[in-house]
Amino acid sequence: MRTAVITLAAGRHRHLALQQAGLAAGSRTPEQYVVVAMDDPGLGGVLAGRRPAATIVGCPVRDGNLPLARARNLGAARALERGAELLVFLDVDCVPGERLLERYAQAAGNPAHHRSLLCGTVAHLPPPGPAGYRLPHLPVLARPHPARPAPAPDEIRGGGDHRLFWSLSFALTAGTWQAVGGFCEEYEGYGGEDTDYGQRARAAGVGLTWVGGAPAFHQHHPTSSPPVEHLDDILRNAEIFHRRWGWWPMSGWLDEFAAGGLIHWNRSTARWERDPAPGAGP
Numbered sequence: 471m472r473t474a475v476i477t478l479a480a481g482r483h484r485h486l487a488l489q490q491a492g493l494a495a496g497s498r499t500p501e502q503y504v505v506v507a508m509d510d511p512g513l514g515g516v517l518a519g520r521r522p523a524a525t526i527v528g529c530p531v532r533d534g535n536l537p538l539a540r541a542r543n544l545g546a547a548r549a550l551e552r553g554a555e556l557l558v559f560l561d562v563d564c565v566p567g568e569r570l571l572e573r574y575a576q577a578a579g580n581p582a583h584h585r586s587l588l589c590g591t592v593a594h595l596p597p598p599g600p601a602g603y604r605l606p607h608l609p610v611l612a613r614p615h616p617a618r619p620a621p622a623p624d625e626i627r628g629g630g631d632h633r634l635f636w637s638l639s640f641a642l643t644a645g646t647w648q649a650v651g652g653f654c655e656e657y658e659g660y661g662g663e664d665t666d667y668g669q670r671a672r673a674a675g676v677g678l679t680w681v682g683g684a685p686a687f688h689q690h691h692p693t694s695s696p697p698v699e700h701l702d703d704i705l706r707n708a709e710i711f712h713r714r715w716g717w718w719p720m721s722g723w724l725d726e727f728a729a730g731g732l733i734h735w736n737r738s739t740a741r742w743e744r745d746p747a748p749g750a751g752p
Contacts, residue, residue, distance in 0.1 A: 556574065593686075612688075632672040705742055
């Protein structure tokens with residue numbers, strides 16, 4: 471099964487370099503490594519001369535909002551044009567475990583899970599030391615995500631909840647990608663587009679399967695909780711999602727924004743609205 475790994479990047483060059491090194495050290499090497507550069511002309515220098523060889527696809531950014539959905543669709547289109555049969559999506563911060571590609575291919579080849587979103591585990595790493603991360607140490611350092619299943623290394627667990635889908639690490643066959651129809655490009659900026667994709671898969675009759683033995687290790691970077699720097703993106707994308715599916719995603723963040731006085735629920739319009747900044751006029 472010809473495999474393409476697809477990742478999106480806008481900065482995070484050190485993270486991308488370690489991801490590429492992780493792919494080179496794996497038990498299986500992808501036939502394609504497609505990196506979608508979202509207004510990042512410096513990616514070529516990061517990837518050049520290393521294995522696996524990377525194909526860079528450009529994706530312009532409009533109005534400063536990263537087009538994550540469109541970038542994934544562009545990466546998939548390039549991989550499929552070149553004959554990929556299995557698409558593996560990895561967040562730029564994620565380093566693949568040694569058997570990630572092997573286990574995804576095994577799951578995709580199982581008739582019971584062939585038409586499914588295949589999701590490996592993602593464990594978060596602590597901040598690196600002065601010398602950075604070392605590949606052999608990642609499994610010991612990483613902390614499993616407490617809110618998602620953690621199947622045993624030889625386990626493939628079907629019947630997953632599509633609401634738990636996230637795009638940090640997942641795989642699907644070319645046929646399944648065509649059945650779902652790609653990511654909805656109405657979403658721009660942070661949040662919501664992968665939750666939407668999980669619902670698109672559910673509506674298309676595509677299952678969700680958790681794949682043990684296919685870990686990805688998420689490299690540390692500074693974050694805020696809730697992500698107030700992405701407030702406008704989250705509000706806009708949550709409203710798009712609600713219009714499409716009839717319920718509000720990212721509810722935990724929305725509730726935290728409301729508790730912090732940043733947004734409020736307007737009962738007359740039945741929507742979340744941003745509160746005016748302190749001292750702002752009517």
